[in-house]
Amino acid sequence: MTAPPIIELRDAELAYRLARHGSSTLKELFVDLTRRHVRYERYEALRGVSLEVSAGEVLGVVGVNGAGKSSLMKMIAGILPPSGGRVIVRGAVAAMIELGAGFSHELTGRENIVLYGSLLGRDPRAVRGRIEAIADWAGVTEFLDVPVRTYSTGMLARLAFAICTDRQPEVLLVDEVMAVGDTEFLERSADRMRRLIHDGTAVVLVSHDMATIVEQATRAIWLEAGRVRADGAPADVVAAYVADGREAAADQSPPRAP
Amino acid sequence: MSGTIYDSAAPRPTVVADLRAVWRSRGLLGVLVARDLAVRYKRSVLGVWWTLLNPLLETIVLWIVFSHIFRFATPGVPYSVFVLSGILVLTSFQQTVIGAAGAMLLQSELLRKVRVAPALFSLSTAMANLITFAFTLLPLAVVMAIAGVAPNPALPLIVPVVLALVGTAFGFGLALAPIVARFPDTLNLLRIALTLLGYLAPIFYPIAIVPEKYRIIVELNPLYHFVTLFRVLLFGDGLGSGWSWLAIAVSTTVCVAVGRSVHTALRRGAFAAL
Numbered sequence: 001m002t003a004p005p006i007i008e009l010r011d012a013e014l015a016y017r018l019a020r021h022g023s024s025t026l027k028e029l030f031v032d033l034t035r036r037h038v039r040y041e042r043y044e045a046l047r048g049v050s051l052e053v054s055a056g057e058v059l060g061v062v063g064v065n066g067a068g069k070s071s072l073m074k075m076i077a078g079i080l081p082p083s084g085g086r087v088i089v090r091g092a093v094a095a096m097i098e099l100g101a102g103f104s105h106e107l108t109g110r111e112n113i114v115l116y117g118s119l120l121g122r123d124p125r126a127v128r129g130r131i132e133a134i135a136d137w138a139g140v141t142e143f144l145d146v147p148v149r150t151y152s153t154g155m156l157a158r159l160a161f162a163i164c165t166d167r168q169p170e171v172l173l174v175d176e177v178m179a180v181g182d183t184e185f186l187e188r189s190a191d192r193m194r195r196l197i198h199d200g201t202a203v204v205l206v207s208h209d210m211a212t213i214v215e216q217a218t219r220a221i222w223l224e225a226g227r228v229r230a231d232g233a234p235a236d237v238v239a240a241y242v243a244d245g246r247e248a249a250a251d252q253s254p255p256r257a258p
Numbered sequence: 259m260s261g262t263i264y265d266s267a268a269p270r271p272t273v274v275a276d277l278r279a280v281w282r283s284r285g286l287l288g289v290l291v292a293r294d295l296a297v298r299y300k301r302s303v304l305g306v307w308w309t310l311l312n313p314l315l316e317t318i319v320l321w322i323v324f325s326h327i328f329r330f331a332t333p334g335v336p337y338s339v340f341v342l343s344g345i346l347v348l349t350s351f352q353q354t355v356i357g358a359a360g361a362m363l364l365q366s367e368l369l370r371k372v373r374v375a376p377a378l379f380s381l382s383t384a385m386a387n388l389i390t391f392a393f394t395l396l397p398l399a400v401v402m403a404i405a406g407v408a409p410n411p412a413l414p415l416i417v418p419v420v421l422a423l424v425g426t427a428f429g430f431g432l433a434l435a436p437i438v439a440r441f442p443d444t445l446n447l448l449r450i451a452l453t454l455l456g457y458l459a460p461i462f463y464p465i466a467i468v469p470e471k472y473r474i475i476v477e478l479n480p481l482y483h484f485v486t487l488f489r490v491l492l493f494g495d496g497l498g499s500g501w502s503w504l505a506i507a508v509s510t511t512v513c514v515a516v517g518r519s520v521h522t523a524l525r526r527g528a529f530a531a532l
Contacts, residue, residue: 012266026441078264078373081526087266097371106297115293118286119372121262125285 005052006090006170006202007059007076013084014046014071014226045071046226049085053219055170055200060207060217060234062241067223069206073097073173076204091170092121096161103156105149109140112148116163130166137188138162154182161189168199175206190216210238264373270522283378290382295389313349314397317342320462332464335493336405342398343492344461347485350391350420351427352452357383358431359448362439362528369529377521380435384428391420398492407493415498416491422510423484429513433520436528459485480509 046068053059061069074080075087077095103112113134117127135141138158143151151159165172172193193216197203207213213220213234220237222230230237271279280287299308321338332340361379362369369376402409438444459481460468468476476482483505490498 024441025443026447027443029441074370078266079370080529082266085266087264089264092262093264093373095371095373104293104297107293111293111296115289118289119368119374121286123285124289 003055004090005054007051007053007204008088008090009049009051009076009085010087011085012046012049012075012082012087013044014068014075014080015042015044015083044226046075046082049226049228051221051228051231053171053202053204055202056197057219058197058203058205058217060205060213060220060237061223062207062210062213062220062238063223064245068226069223070097070175071226072223073175073204073206076171077173089171092167093171093173094120094164094169095173096164097173097175103148103160106147108146109135109144109148109151109159113159113163116160117166120164120169122167127166134159134162134166137166154185158185161192165192165196168196169201172196172201172203174203210242214238273518276518279375280378280381283375286374287378287382287385290378291385291389294382294386298386310394310397313342313345313394314401316345317401320345331466333466335407335489339398339402339405339407339493340464340489341462342401343489344459344485346391346394346398347423347488348456348459348461348481350387350394351423351481351484352456353390354384354387354424354427355431355434355452356445356448357387358428359434359438360445361431362435363442363445366439376435376439376525377432377518380428380432380521384424384431387427388420388424391424402493410491410494410496412491412497416488419484419487419491419506422506423488425510426480426484426506426513429510429515429517432514432517435521436524439528440524455479455481461485480505483509 049068049072051059061072063069071080073095074097075082076089077093077097078087078089079095079097081087104115107115110131113131114124114127117130117134118124131144132141135144138155138161140151140155140159143155148156148159174193193203205213205217217234220230220232220234221228222237222241230240317338320341358380361383362376365376365379368374434444434448438448458476459479460476461481465473465476465482465486483502487498487502487506490496
């Protein structure tokens with residue numbers, strides 16, 4: 001018997017009902033309602049997405065902005081429940097979706113490590129025992145007792161990554177986070193990710209850097225307008241995506257003078 | 259494997275499953291309560307002393323206004339003790355409702371990044387308020403000692419009353435949390451409604467000044483029963499009326515049960531807005 005995939009999406013759909021005039025306050029809503037103004041529009045961020053990611057696999061996701069990459073990540077992370085289809089994730093998810101996630105700016109680094117670690121589902125006592133190791137990896141040992149609002153972006157990124165990956169998660173979601181770090185951090189985090197993948201973590205990697213996808217992913221999908229347009233070997237998917245991008249650019253550019 | 263499985267098609271959790279989930283999250287809840295208290299007091303010089311000072315200052319103002327200018331007769335107890343005990347109950351109720359209702363909005367940035375039940379934030383706020391309430395009993399004890407008011411031997415029974423008070427407020431806020439996340443200005447309306455609720459309960463005035471025909475309005479207000487029981491157990495005689503005990507038990511059960519259902523039903527819609 002083979003183990004079930006860690007991430008399983010079956011015909012998953014993510015649709016929002018957006019109020020046409022987008023009343024964002026109660027007052028506006030009442031005004032709109034009395035004027036019979038509210039019309040709802042269905043906006044489909046993802047449609048009919050089916051995919052499976054097994055332990056140790058790295059799924060690269062490519063697509064233009066607005067194709068649904070972030071929605072896909074949030075759906076896998078369990079933050080946005082699908083409006084149709086089914087999403088099953090077997091295990092703990094460490095999501096590096098937007099950085100600085102889960103930090104309370106008034107609290108110190110030490111307090112934030114415990115807070116963020118607990119939010120990721122760990123026992124606070126276990127996290128407390130790991131504070132020094134996490135801070136050491138992130139290079140913030142000296143600043144442990146200072147509020148994190150004084151931290152630099154790089155420090156926050158390193159700390160978030162260190163907390164997320166301190167315990168082996170079953171799923172690691174990485175969304176362009178590596179863009180903020182310096183070379184040294186990039187190398188160390190790539191190194192740590194390799195070890196996690198080797199130990200069986202399933203990774204979903206969103207990047208606009210095609211070289212990263214080809215190098216690190218074991219499989220790739222191309223999202224277009226909320227649908228999976230291609231699914232296969234990273235090199236093939238990236239080649240098709242890049243070729244399509246060039247064509248579109250050629251179509252849009254004004255004809256050159258002969 | 260940590261054994262946590264997320265399945266979007268899983269059926270809605272039962273009450274027992276929800277309670278188990280809360281129990282499993284007790285570690286996280288502890289951290290959230292500690293953070294709540296820490297953030298609340300970190301930026302002010304007086305820190306936690308504000309909690310003690312605020313109701314005291316308010317009491318002094320009301321004591322001047324009502325026992326020297328308007329002169330309410332509060333039989334058997336000095337006005338200062340009467341009003342401070344009322345204010346503590348009202349403030350705790352208001353702060354818990356506002357805190358629990360605003361929790362999802364306040365944590366929206368976090369909820370967009372980490373999969374965690376938003377109800378936990380409402381719950382941790384309520385628990386933090388419970389701890390704060392325990393602290394505010396200190397100035398109350400001081401005022402009672404100065405006024406020479408002897409406590410009721412049944413004093414320990416205020417514990418279930420306060421638990422029920424915060425429970426009712428939590429249930430109320432839990433139902434509103436997804437609505438506030440979607441429409442933040444609901445909080446302003448809520449503040450006004452809570453102020454009104456406070457004036458409709460005998461917090462600042464004794465029930466005796468309310469004309470007989472309007473008394474039913476006061477008695478239908480759950481705050482009336484909380485504050486009356488609290489006062490009886492604090493400085494009165496006996497254990498309070500059975501009706502009041504029944505009223506607070508019913509209001510807590512109904513508020514928490516309805517709050518949970520409404521919260522679960524509206525949560526998804528609120529997430530799309532976050």
